[in-house]
Amino acid sequence: MPARPMPSGSVTRLLGALAVSLAMVSAPAPSARAGATPVAAPALSFERYVLSNGLEVILHEDHKTPLVAVNVWYHVGSKDEPAGKNGFAHLFEHVMFQGSKHVAEDTFFKYLERAGSSDRNGTTNTDRTNYYETLPSNELALALWLESDRMGWLLDHANDDTFKSQRDVVKNERRQNYENAPYGLVIQFIREALYPKDHPYHRLTIGTPQDLDAASFQDVTAFFRTWYLPNNATLVVAGDIDKKAARALIAQYFEAIPRGPDPKPAKGPTPVKLDHEKRLEVEADVELARVVVTWPTPPQFAPGDGELDLLAEVLSSGKTSRLFKRLVYDLQIAQDVSAYQGSSMLSSQFEVVVTVKKGKDPKTVLKLVDEELAKVREKPPTDDELARAKAKILSNLIFDAERITSRANAFNAYAHATGDPGWFDKDVARYERATAADLSKTAATWLAPDKRIVTIVLPKKGAPRAGRLLEVKP
């Protein structure tokens, strides 16, 4: 196939080169290779259907490796917790691993491990709870048996003892990752300042020790009956499967689970807005000071979200990125810097985090961050900067999709947020079409210098390592 002319302007060389070389790569479907096949080209192929009980199912077939990934999302997260029960969605997730009617206590992982599972876990965030296992493809039935048993018959096994034991485990998880971790509770102080008390994101998913202690086994029952319903879940089965056989197995295991009343997930309040700058003063028993600047930003996949991902790259990815170059490389007043768009369903947070070198002034750091942000608000990034940002994000999307576990999870993530499991190509497109001007416009719109939260963590011997909030101004 003849090489095509290189695209001009801001289009990345990477992708241009990819087009040329794909012509030499064996066996892509011919229709998609034709240059004119544009947006309509099929992305990751999948089949979606809904069981009579409302369980949404997504199948994806790929025989590269003899593995199958099973990935269940329950559309409930910490945003949906009842008042005074902060941390419960995650605590409940732990109970889900303790056994169900036909799966004895402490055997859930055992079944998976002896089947050769290479990956398995559950995670909870503000918006959803997921459960997944990747195992040799001959063991698909085992994964479906385990997942369906706890979806249908958790309460036939769960009991007060195992609940209390998991509550202690979760409190240890909290100690390990928050309470005893350097800067560990700073993110909670920021949440409390950013989101009003009645906002579903006011508190962290891990919860507070008081609320965890206040939870009881009755809450487990109620939470299960409200949220853990087939009509509030999506099951993805991806990998080395035969779709017809997989359909039959899924029907066998899941169809009998009764539907419940459709739950009402927290959908609001809508994204928060700050009308002034808030300052948080924190002290922590750590070696280095830290400056965190936070802005409330558009929800995941909303207009602006992708532009902010690209902007984060321009600011802190690679040695010539704006903030790294200035703070870490040239002036060496920072040990490290990161900028990222933390995307969630109801509202996102754009954050710049700078760890300050010893003897350097966090105020100077803040001033320099402000200068760099002013520049990107006023003037679009260069073509090179935009090209690098796109190349990195798009390559990573492809690299991530190589692993069946993450591909299965991506189908669920897209389905959960957009209703379309095949949103992958739209995800690519939103990065691809962003212009340098869009980036500076987005920065000007969302990263205002006077509507944000500035947190300064100062080292203090004897303070809690995770941090102690001293003052919020104003």
Place this chain on the structure above:
Amino acid sequence: MKRVLSTVAVVLLMLSSCEPKPAPPPASPPVPPPTVSAAPVASPSVAPDAFREKAPAGAPMPDFVPPTIVEHKLANGLRVLLVERHELPIVAFQIVVDRGADQGPPGTGAFLGAMLVQGSKTRSALEISDALGKLGAQFGSWGSLDSLGVHGKVLAPSFSEAFAILAECVRDPAFAKDEVERERSKRLTMLAQQKDSPAILLRNAVSEVLYPDNHPYHAPLLGNEQALKKLGAKELAAFHRSQVDPDDVTVAIAGDVTKEAALAQIEKAFGDWKGKKPKASDVADPPGMEGAPRVIVIDRPGATQSHLAATLLGVPRSSKDFHALMVMNTILGGQFSSRLNLNLREKHAYTYGASSSFDMRHGAGPFTAGGAIVREKTEPAAQEILAEIKRIIDAEVSEEELADAKTNLIRRLPASFETVSDVAGSIAYLAIYGLPLDEYHGRAAAYRAVTRADVQRVAKRYLSPDKLRLVIVGDADVIVKDLDKMGLGKIEVRRAAAKK
């Protein structure tokens, strides 16, 4: 722009390109998720069918043959290990030296590893970052105790360019003075930051306790302040000269590149490179520590958890008992349903997780067993850990435990070849530890051959209770009283230096 979109779409399509025929459209039109509540409320009791009573027996394990590795040597001794994988247009590679920080003074190997991508003969640090950034490459460099090198992953069309850049990084790093100073300052700061992390404090303390001052495993990989202050461009360049030569470099490549194309690139980058390094020095076993304290507490006032490890000198990767040790450790603390985790997490809820491992290096690395324990339960948790170790020494494991651990180890093998990075890593590992190219082909059989008696034999041989020591990072004022009750002799408490 449209054209670019379609090219990405091609890649996406290829993610499912191994289907026998082009993907058909969904059999039924996508159904919107149900939002209308039309169904009755769940009835509380549902009679499950009989098939639910027992776990379904798996179909036979699919045949899995580890990929065949193609080996090639350049005239100068540089070794190439390659696995072609053309499903996706991605190439991953590692350029590795099979020895690392264990061959130099504290901090040197890791410092060198970090410097590899911070300037080379023809490119500055910033140019390397930009050039690879433009390609969308994932890349990095490292210096560990056992190896050092660079790794990269790119979309296939960018392979040649990315490889050329990173190859030069390994062969001709620049060690520009200002870059060395920048890195030194960063590493000195990292040294300070380590004090914030109880997990790192524990790891460092274990190294100090098991290995004497002059041993290559004694100091943290990062080094110490004294060593870092002495390291300059001259020392790093000298270490590079002495360690990095064609006859101990291996290029491990996996992905969408042909052997011919890969070799052409490798020959171009390394063909005229000359040099031979002196034989690597072996890492000696440290002397026994008779009379040294059995319990060492690194004080961390106010810590609500104790990071705890029962530890002793383990084995090198070359151990003949590798497979039996892996099975034994899987049962003891190498999986979620291991004895340690079921005991400390599930039964007692002392911790978020407990585990054990043998860190198998060129020399004998540490064996450790432990976790982060709620402060008030430090002593009972330590007792349970010691009891579990004693139990696996004193009695044979059950048939079921043995079978479960073996199938776990055997059946998860395909997953270590799932992505091209996995493959490149798996084959680089063979080079680093001097293992045969059919190592992975023989693994399943080697695990199958392990018996209950083997498990007990290696537990007895490698886990002597009288050599075990407890190293704990925690709140000494609270935990030492309890630990005293264990009767393990005098407890050494290390407190932080007084405030400046």
